[in-house]
Amino acid sequence: MDRLRDRVLFETAYVCGARASEACGLHVEDLDLRLDDEHVRIQGKGGSVRTVLLDDRGHVTLLKLYLARTGYTSGPLFRASINGSGGPLSYDAAQHRWETYCAAAGVEIDVHQLRHAHATELINAGVSIDAVRRRLGHASTETTQLYNPARRRRRRRRNPRRPPPP
Secondary structure (H helix, E strand, C coil), rough: CHHHHHHHHHHHHHHHCHHHHHHHHCEEHHHCCCCCEEEEEECCCCEEEEEEECCCCCCCHHHHHHHHHHHCCECCEEECCCCCCEECCCHHHHHHHHHHHHHHHHHCCCHHHHHHHHHHHHHHHCCCCHHHHHHHHHCCCHHHHHHHHHHHHHHHHCCCCCCCCC
C-alpha cells in the first residue's frame, strides 16, 4: 500500500503544482471528486487556501482507486504506515521516500522539482502567468515569472554562468 500511497502523493504534488509539504497536509475532506467538478483545496503558506482543478482524468481515477483501497473517508489523505496510528505522513518521511525512489532510478531530482515542472508545463502550454500564479498560490506575479522561458533566457544573457575556477 505504501507504493500506491507514494505514487498518489507525488502525482498529486505534480498535478496540482503543490509543495510537498502542502500535499502531505491534505485531508480526504479537501478533495471533491464529483464528476466534472473535481478539485482539491490546498492549505498554502501563511494559512492561505487555494482551490486547484483536478483536470487530469487519469489522476482522478488513481485518487479514487487509492481511496477505495485504503477505505479512507476522512482524515489525512497520506498516512504514515510506520507508526501505526495513521497520522499524517511527515514532509521528512515523504522526502526520504522520494530520495529512495530517485536513487533506485539513478537520478538526482529534488521533490520540489515536481512543482517547477508543473509550472513550466503550464507556461509552455500557453497558460497565462496570472493563472499559473493562482494555481501555485504565489502572492506575487514576479515569483511566477521565474517559470517564463523568455525571462529565463534574458536572465541568462545578463548573468551567464561562469565555469568553476580551476
